[in-house]
Amino acid sequence: MAKQLKMNLSTPSSSPEVCDILVNKIIDSYDRALTMVKPVDAMQGGYRDTINPPTDSTLVANRAPESPPSPIGSPRSQDSDMEFRDRDKKISDASKKRKAMPRWTKQVQVNPGSVSEGSLDDGHNWRKYGQKDILGAKYPRGYYRCTRRSSQGCLATKQVQRIGDNPTIFEITYRGRHTCTPRISSKSAPEKQKEPNITGKDHINNNLNILDVHHQNQQALLLVSNFQTGLRVETDDIDAKNLNFFDELSFSFPSSPNNIINVENYPFSANCLIDETLALNFPCTLTDYYTENFDVHISDQEILEKSSTAVSSANSINVALDYPLISIFAPDYHIW
DNA sequence: CGTATTTGACCGCG
DNA sequence: CGCGGTCAAATACG
Numbered sequence A: 001m002a003k004q005l006k007m008n009l010s011t012p013s014s015s016p017e018v019c020d021i022l023v024n025k026i027i028d029s030y031d032r033a034l035t036m037v038k039p040v041d042a043m044q045g046g047y048r049d050t051i052n053p054p055t056d057s058t059l060v061a062n063r064a065p066e067s068p069p070s071p072i073g074s075p076r077s078q079d080s081d082m083e084f085r086d087r088d089k090k091i092s093d094a095s096k097k098r099k100a101m102p103r104w105t106k107q108v109q110v111n112p113g114s115v116s117e118g119s120l121d122d123g124h125n126w127r128k129y130g131q132k133d134i135l136g137a138k139y140p141r142g143y144y145r146c147t148r149r150s151s152q153g154c155l156a157t158k159q160v161q162r163i164g165d166n167p168t169i170f171e172i173t174y175r176g177r178h179t180c181t182p183r184i185s186s187k188s189a190p191e192k193q194k195e196p197n198i199t200g201k202d203h204i205n206n207n208l209n210i211l212d213v214h215h216q217n218q219q220a221l222l223l224v225s226n227f228q229t230g231l232r233v234e235t236d237d238i239d240a241k242n243l244n245f246f247d248e249l250s251f252s253f254p255s256s257p258n259n260i261i262n263v264e265n266y267p268f269s270a271n272c273l274i275d276e277t278l279a280l281n282f283p284c285t286l287t288d289y290y291t292e293n294f295d296v297h298i299s300d301q302e303i304l305e306k307s308s309t310a311v312s313s314a315n316s317i318n319v320a321l322d323y324p325l326i327s328i329f330a331p332d333y334h335i336w
Numbered sequence B: 001c002g003t004a005t006t007t008g009a010c011c012g013c014g
Numbered sequence C: 001c002g003c004g005g006t007c008a009a010a011t012a013c014g
Helices: A002-010 A016-037 A056-061 A075-081 A084-100 A210-223 A301-306 A323-329
Strands: A103-109 A126-132 A141-146 A157-162 A169-175 A249-253 A268-274 A278-288 A294-298 A318-321
Touching: A002 A016
Parallel strands: none
Antiparallel strands: A103 A169, A126 A141, A141 A157, A157 A169, A249 A294, A268 A278, A268 A318, A278 A294
């Protein structure tokens, strides 16, 4: 873009508008780069604290162990080298960040043993990093983090807890959205699933590929008529294939499923399948679900509120939505 | 041998 | 101080 801008500037006949667009795009790029480096303060609901000027916490956070743009070695080893005040700042900053993470819960019923395939998958791999007995809870709570944490700095986390007597019902609390790209595996038969173990501390395994998830979601979303066609993105601008991970696009649903939606500002993400080969994961927010046009913005979480420039194309984009959105549209829907 | 899970230690917060 | 959450060494897995 800088090169384009330079070309434009050196061309006497170039239009100022084009230059302006290019400049804005370049600035946006820097913004996004900074976004990935900075701590995520409040991703929830697309609302961000823009009142407070950047403080030194921002600077400290650039070295926070949990937000490595290009992760290196053990964060802990860095800790020991640091001054105490720095470490304290870091810790408080990290916990602040953790608190601000979007958080949502859903109850999920898992296939009881008999059918081996078709367990739950959200297009991401989770790695267990802890288990805890919770006061007053019959069964322990399992802690999972995204396996792409180290490779892509994805901070998404979930807690899985069996509730009640039914060993197939779990409560899953998600914390933080994925910033990594979803796993894309072959379309062939899903691998066999691990069964929950006797102690009830097991979780739902994620082994289906994303296309199967897409299929599952479409099945689920049949509850909403015309939903699939509604998911088609109308376009007019830039080629969809030029979309980057953090690019922003918006679209609207022709149908209005307002009777089914009952969750406000529900955080969720969408997996974008473009030509069934390139899959992208976007954080999303629902903006306006009372009007006839059901607007959904897919964008970088940090630029949700200024999502004015819609990126679109002559193509349409089919969007596969993962569980949280299913929860919205079909709160009682069970995946088998 | 690299990756995932288990599990007691550890730690911040209320 | 106790609870929920995380770490990391040991262990299991493949």
